[in-house]
Amino acid sequence: MLEIFYQKEVAEVTKNFEVDPEKGLSKEEAKKVLQEHGRNKLEEHEGKSVWEIILAQINNPVVYLLVAAAVLAFTMGDFAEGIAITVVLLVNTIIGFWMEYQAQQSMQAIKEIDKVKANVLREGKEEEIDAEEVVPGDILIVTAGDLIAADARVIEATEFKVDEAALTGESVPVDKKPEVIQEEKQVADRKNMVYKGTPVTGGKGKAIVVATGMNTEMGSISALVQDQEASQTPLDKKLNKLTKVLIYVILGLAVAFFAFGYLAGKDVYLLVQTAIAWAIAAIPEGLPIVASIALARGMLRLSKKNVLIKRLSAVETLGETTVIFTDKTGTLTKNELTVKAFSIPGDNYWKVNWKEYQPKLSDAENAEDQDNFQALFKISVLANDASLQEEDNDAKGDPLEIALLNFTKAFNEEKFQEHQKLERKLHDPFDSDAMVMGAVYEVEEGFYMAGKGSADKILERSKKILVHGEEKEFTEEDKKEWLEKNDQLSKDGLRVLGFGYKELKELPQGEAEEDFLYELVFAGLVGFIDPPRKEVENSMDNTKNAGIKVVMVTGDHPGTAQNVAKEVHLASEEDDQENVVHGKDLGEKLNKDAKKLLATKVFSRVTPEQKLKLIEFYQEHGEIVGMTGDGVNDAPALKKADIGIAMGKRGTQVAQEVADVVLKDDAFQSIELAIEQGRIIFENIRKFVVYQLSYHLSEIIIIALMSFTLFVLPILPLQLLFLNLLSDVFPALALGIGRGNPGVMDLPPKDPEEPIITKKNWTQIAVYGLIIATSVSGAYLYAHFVWNSPEDITNNIAFFSLAFSQFLHVFNMRDGTEPFFNNQVTRNKYVWMAVALCFATVIVAYFIPGLADVFNFQDLETRVWVLIAIASLLPSVVIQLIKFIKKDF
Numbered sequence: 050m051l052e053i054f055y056q057k058e059v060a061e062v063t064k065n066f067e068v069d070p071e072k073g074l075s076k077e078e079a080k081k082v083l084q085e086h087g088r089n090k091l092e093e094h095e096g097k098s099v100w101e102i103i104l105a106q107i108n109n110p111v112v113y114l115l116v117a118a119a120v121l122a123f124t125m126g127d128f129a130e131g132i133a134i135t136v137v138l139l140v141n142t143i144i145g146f147w148m149e150y151q152a153q154q155s156m157q158a159i160k161e162i163d164k165v166k167a168n169v170l171r172e173g174k175e176e177e178i179d180a181e182e183v184v185p186g187d188i189l190i191v192t193a194g195d196l197i198a199a200d201a202r203v204i205e206a207t208e209f210k211v212d213e214a215a216l217t218g219e220s221v222p223v224d225k226k227p228e229v230i231q232e233e234k235q236v237a238d239r240k241n242m243v244y245k246g247t248p249v250t251g252g253k254g255k256a257i258v259v260a261t262g263m264n265t266e267m268g269s270i271s272a273l274v275q276d277q278e279a280s281q282t283p284l285d286k287k288l289n290k291l292t293k294v295l296i297y298v299i300l301g302l303a304v305a306f307f308a309f310g311y312l313a314g315k316d317v318y319l320l321v322q323t324a325i326a327w328a329i330a331a332i333p334e335g336l337p338i339v340a341s342i343a344l345a346r347g348m349l350r351l352s353k354k355n356v357l358i359k360r361l362s363a364v365e366t367l368g369e370t371t372v373i374f375t376d377k378t379g380t381l382t383k384n385e386l387t388v389k390a391f392s393i394p395g396d397n398y399w400k401v402n403w404k405e406y407q408p409k410l411s412d413a414e415n416a417e418d419q420d421n422f423q424a425l426f427k428i429s430v431l432a433n434d435a436s437l438q439e440e441d442n443d444a445k446g447d448p449l450e451i452a453l454l455n456f457t458k459a460f461n462e463e464k465f466q467e468h469q470k471l472e473r474k475l476h477d478p479f480d481s482d483a484m485v486m487g488a489v490y491e492v493e494e495g496f497y498m499a500g501k502g503s504a505d506k507i508l509e510r511s512k513k514i515l516v517h518g519e520e521k522e523f524t525e526e527d528k529k530e531w532l533e534k535n536d537q538l539s540k541d542g543l544r545v546l547g548f549g550y551k552e553l554k555e556l557p558q559g560e561a562e563e564d565f566l567y568e569l570v571f572a573g574l575v576g577f578i579d580p581p582r583k584e585v586e587n588s589m590d591n592t593k594n595a596g597i598k599v600v601m602v603t604g605d606h607p608g609t610a611q612n613v614a615k616e617v618h619l620a621s622e623e624d625d626q627e628n629v630v631h632g633k634d635l636g637e638k639l640n641k642d643a644k645k646l647l648a649t650k651v652f653s654r655v656t657p658e659q660k661l662k663l664i665e666f667y668q669e670h671g672e673i674v675g676m677t678g679d680g681v682n683d684a685p686a687l688k689k690a691d692i693g694i695a696m697g698k699r700g701t702q703v704a705q706e707v708a709d710v711v712l713k714d715d716a717f718q719s720i721e722l723a724i725e726q727g728r729i730i731f732e733n734i735r736k737f738v739v740y741q742l743s744y745h746l747s748e749i750i751i752i753a754l755m756s757f758t759l760f761v762l763p764i765l766p767l768q769l770l771f772l773n774l775l776s777d778v779f780p781a782l783a784l785g786i787g788r789g790n791p792g793v794m795d796l797p798p799k800d801p802e803e804p805i806i807t808k809k810n811w812t813q814i815a816v817y818g819l820i821i822a823t824s825v826s827g828a829y830l831y832a833h834f835v836w837n838s839p840e841d842i843t844n845n846i847a848f849f850s851l852a853f854s855q856f857l858h859v860f861n862m863r864d865g866t867e868p869f870f871n872n873q874v875t876r877n878k879y880v881w882m883a884v885a886l887c888f889a890t891v892i893v894a895y896f897i898p899g900l901a902d903v904f905n906f907q908d909l910e911t912r913v914w915v916l917i918a919i920a921s922l923l924p925s926v927v928i929q930l931i932k933f934i935k936k937d938f
Contacts, residue, residue, distance in 0.1 A: 052754070055202065055230050057202075057229065057372070059229075061313065063204070066371070068187075070204055070255070071170075073171050074184070077169055078174065079171060082182050082184040087262055088262065088547055089199055090181045098719050102293060104168050112138060117898045118136065119131045120503040125860075132452065138151075165188060168189065168190040168195070168266045169187045175190055177357040180199075182259055183198045183199045184261060184796045185199075185261055186257065186258060187199075188257055188258075189243075189256045189257075189545040190253075191249050191253065191255075191256070192253040193250060195248070197211065197244060197248075198246070199258045199261045200242065200245050200265040203225050203241045203242065203859065204227050204257055206227055206253075208252070209252040210223065210249070210263065211225055211248070211250065212246050212834050213237065214384065216244055216247055216266060216270075216682060217236055220743070221579075225254055227241055228240075234852045238654075244267065245261075250447075252781050270684055279608065297548070318815055324472075343786055346786040347730045351726055354719065355697075355719050356711075356723045356726075357710065357712075357713055358710055358713040359710065363692055364929070367449070369676065369691075370673050370724060370727035371674075372598045372673070372674050373407065373592065373597060373675045373676075373720065374600050374602070374660070374664065374676045375602070375677045376615070376677055376678045376679060377579075377613055378579060378680075380677050381613055381717060382580060382581055382613055383602065385451075385452070385580075385600035386448045386451070387455070387577065387580045388455075389580070390543060390575070391576075393572070394514050394515055394517075394572075394573060395516050411570060414527030422519070422573065422906050425548050425572050426460070427499065428501060428572060430453070430465060430490055431500035432548070433450045434450060434479075437451075437455070437458065449546065460500075468785050471490040471491065472490060473490055474491055474496065475488060475489035477564060483506065483564075484502050485510065487501060487502075495551060495554045496553040496556055498550060500549050502546065502566075503545035504863040505535070507569065507571065508528045509528075511523050511570065512568040513568075513570045513631065514569070525583050538574065540608050541613070542610070543578055544577045545576070548571075548574070549570055551568060573934070579609075580616075584716055587620045588717045589617050589619055589717070590618055594795065595724065599619055599620060600652065603651075603652070603655065606653065610651050611629050611653075618784055626651060629650075629918040630652050630653070632653065632655040634920050636659075636662075639666055643666075657685050657686065660691050661686055664686055664689050665689070671802070674691050675720070676689075676694065677695075677696070677712075678693075679695070683704050688707040688836055692709050692710060694709070694711075694712060695710070696712055697712050698714065698715045719817050721794070724794070731792055731799070732790065733784055733794065737780075737785045738805055738810075739810050740780065741777055741781055741925050743813065743817035744776060744855045745773075745855075746822070748769060754822070754826055763843065763847040765884060767904065768905070771894075772848070772855065775852075775890060776855045779883035781889055782883065786872070787879075813938065815929070817858070820924045821851070821924045824850070825847055825854065828845045828846050828850045832913070832916065841907050844905065845907050846917060846920075849891070850920035852887075852891050853918075853921035854923075856884050858925065859880055861924075861932075862874050862875055865936040865938050866936050866937070869929065869933075
C-alpha cells in the first residue's frame with residue numbers, strides 16, 4: 050500500500066482519500082472512516098498467564114520422572130519419600146518462575162508509543178485529538194518535537210526533518226519533501242513519507258495519513274514480533290536429550306529386574322521398592338535446581354557488570370554463540386555525529402582522531418595552512434543555528450551543527466567563545482531546495498559572511514578559493530576536482546558539507562538580504578561520521594580471538610557501514626565494497642550463493658523482514674546467532690535470534706522488552722563479558738553433570754549388583770533421596786557457581802551440536818562410577834560375607850561409604866592439567882563449605898534419634914567406621930592417581 054503512495058503525486062493521494070488538503074475531513078467523515086478502519090493502535094496481545102509460566106517450568110522429562118516417582122511413593126505408602134520428591138519439584142519450579150516472571154511484557158512497550166496526541170485538520174480548523182482517533186485521509190500538522198501519529202504522505206514541508214533511527218537505523222535526521230519518487234525505494238529512502246512513532250526534529254510539515262494501526266510500518270514490525278516464537282535454547286535441548294538417555298536406562302533396568310525377579314518368585318513389593326530406588330539413583334534430582342541456580346548466579350554476576358539477563362537459559366546460550374549480528378547505530382557507534390575529516394585547498398587532507406578529539410595539525414607545516422583551517426573553524430561557529438547549553442551540557446539543533454560546535458569548542462574554546470560573541474546581522478536559514486544556509490556578522494573591519502551546505506551547492510556559489518591563506522580565482526576545472534573529492538569522501542562513508550565565506554564592507558540590501566550566499570571564497574570540505582565507541586575496537590578483536598564471527602546488519606548507507614566496519618576492525622582495509630551486501634540484493638543471494646553470504650561481514654540498507662531472513666539463514670546453517678540492536682526495527686530480529694541483546698541507554702523500550710539480554714551501558718565490551726560468563730557457566734554445568742551422573746551411576750551399579758545377586762536392597766529409597774538431595778544440590782551447586790577457567794575466551798566456540806556430555810565425559814562418568822561402586826560394594830560384601838553382619842549394618846556401611854565418597858568426589862572434578870592443591874575446585878570456597886555442610890548434615894542425622902530411626906541408622910562399631918573411611922577415601926585416591934598419570938582425563 051505504502052509503495053503506491055510514495056510514488057504518487059500529492060493530488061492523486063488526496064483524490065484517493067477524497068479529502069481537501071486545506072480543509073481536511075469533516076467530523077462525520079472521520080467517524081465513518083474510524084468505524085471502517087478501526088482505531089489507530091497496535092493489536093494488544095496478552096503475555097503468558099502465571100499458570101502458563103508455571104507450566105513452562107515443569108514441562109521437561111526430568112520433572113515428569115520425579116512426578117512419577119512421587120506418585121508411586123505415595124501409592125505404596127512411602128509418604129516421606131513422596132514428600133521429599135515433592136519438595137524438590139516445588140523448589141525448582143519456584144526458582145524458574147521467579148527468575149523468568151519479568152519476561153512477559155514484550156508488546157507493552159510498543160503500546161506506549163500510541164499514547165500521544167495529534168494535530169489534524171478537521172473542517173478547515175486545526176484540532177488536537179487522541180492519536181488513536183487519527184484515520185486514513187486525515188491531514189496531519191506536525192512541528193519539531195511532535196511524534197508522528199500514523200504513516201503519511203508529505204504534502205508540504207518547511208525545513209522538515211524526522212529522526213527515523215529507531216525504524217531504519219539511519220543516524221541522521223531525514224529531510225522530508227513532498228516531491229514524488231518515481232522509482233521503487235526502501236523505507237529509509239522514501240523522503241516523501243513519514244512513519245508512525247518517529248519524532249520530528251526540525252521544521253514543520255503537513256501530511257495526509259495513508260495507513261493507521263497495524264497497517265503502518267510500526268504495525269508490520271509489531272506483527273513480526275508477535276509471529277516470532279522463541280526457539281528452544283541449546284541448553285534445554287541438551288538437558289532434555291540427556292534425560293531421555295537416563296529414561297531408557299531406567300526403563301531397561303526396571304523391565305529386566307521385574308522379569309527376572311518375578312520369574313524367581315520374589316516379593317512384588319520388594320520389586321517395586323527396588324524400581325523406586327533405581328529411579329531415584331538414576332535421576333539427578335538436583336539437576337534442574339542446580340542448573341537454574343547456576344544460571345541465576347551468572348545473571349547476578351553479569352548484572353553487576355551492566356548486563357541484565359531476562360531469561361535464565363540466555364546466560365548459557367551466550368556462551369554457545371557462534372555469530373553476533375550487530376546493528377551499527379548506537380551499538381558500534383555513539384549515535385551522535387562527530388567531525389571526522391577536513392579537506393582544505395592546497396592538497397591538505399586531515400583526519401580527526403575521534404579517540405583524542407584533535408585533528409593532526411602537525412601535518413600542516415606553515416602558517417598558510419593554519420589560516421585555511423582557521424577559516425573553516427570560524428565558519429563552523431558562525432554558519433550555525435545550533436546551541437550548546439553550558440549549564441546542563443545539553444545541545445539543541447541539527448546533529449551536524451551540534452557536531453561542529455562540539456568540535457570547535459573542544460579544539461579551541463577561547464576562539465570559539467570569541468566567535469560566539471559576534472553579533473548576527475542577517476540570517477539565511479537552511480532550505481531543502483537551496484541546500485545551503487548562512488549568516489552575516491558584524492566584525493571590526495566590516496561584515497563577515499559565513500556559509501555552509503551541500504558541497505556541490507557551495508561550489509556553485511563560490512567565485513574564489515582560499516589556498517595557503519591567499520584568495521585565488523576558482524575555475525570550473527578546479528570545481529570539478531573538488532566535486533570528485535566530495536564523492537570520494539562520501540564513498541568513505543562520510544557526510545560532507547562545503548564551507549565558504551566572504552568579507553563585506555556593507556550589509557546586503559534589497560533582494561540580496563533574503564539570499565546573500567553568492568560569490569563566496571571556498572574554504573574546504575568537512576566530513577562527519579557517527580564515530581565508533583572507543584572500547585569496540587578492542588572488544589571486536591577479543592571476540593574474534595574467541596572464534597566468534599561478528600556481522601554488521603544495518604539500515605544505513607553501504608559506504609558508511611563499510612567505513613565503520615574498518616574503524617572497529619570488523620573489516621580490514623583490504624576489504625572492498627564487494628564485502629557489503631545491499632538489502633535489495635539479499636533475496637537473490639540467499640537463494641544462490643550461500644557460501645559467499647556466510648562470509649559477508651556487512652549488510653546495509655536491510656529491512657526488519659530481511660534481518661529475520663538472515664537470522665533464519667544462519668540458524669539453518671548450524672549457527673547460534675546473537676543479535677544486538679536498539680531500534681524498533683530491530684525488535685523482530687531480537688526475538689527471533691537465539692539470543693537477543695538490546696541496548697539499555699539508547700535502546701527503545703520495544704527492543705529492550707523483546708530481548709533476552711539488555712546492556713545497561715550500551716557497551717559492546719559487555720557482550721564480550723556476557724559471552725565469557727556464558728562459557729564459564731556451561732563448563733560449570735558440564736562439571737556438575739559429570740559429578741552427578743558419575744555417582745548416580747555408582748548407585749545404579751551398587752543396587753543392580755546386590756539386587757540381581759543377593760536379591761536385597763543395599764540402600765533404601767529414602768536414604769538415597771536424602772543422600773542425593775545433599776550431593777545433587779550443595780557440592781554440585783558449588784561447582785556450578787565457580788569462577789571457571791580465566792582463559793576460556795582464548796578457545797573457539799563449541800560445536801552447537803556438541804552435547805553437554807561428550808564421549809570423553811561419558812568415559813569419565815563410567816570410570817568414576819565404576820570405581821566408587823567397586824569400593825562401596827566391596828565394603829558391603831566384606832561385611833556381609835566376612836563379618837556376617839546383619840542387613841541393617843551392611844545397609845549403613847553402604848550408605849555412609851557411598852555418602853562420604855560422593856561428597857569427596859567433588860574434588861575429582863579438577864582438570865587433569867591443573868595442580869592437585871591449586872585448581873578451580875580447591876580455589877572455590879563454596880566447594881569447601883558445601884562438603885563441610887554435607888558431612889555435618891549426615892553426622893547430625895546419625896546422632897538425632899528421631900531422624901536416625903527414619904533413615905534406619907544403627908549404632909556402628911569402630912571397626913565398621915574404619916571400613917567406611919577406607920571405602921570412602923579409596924575412590925578419590927584411585928581417581929587422582931589416574932589424573933596424575935593421564936593429564937587429559
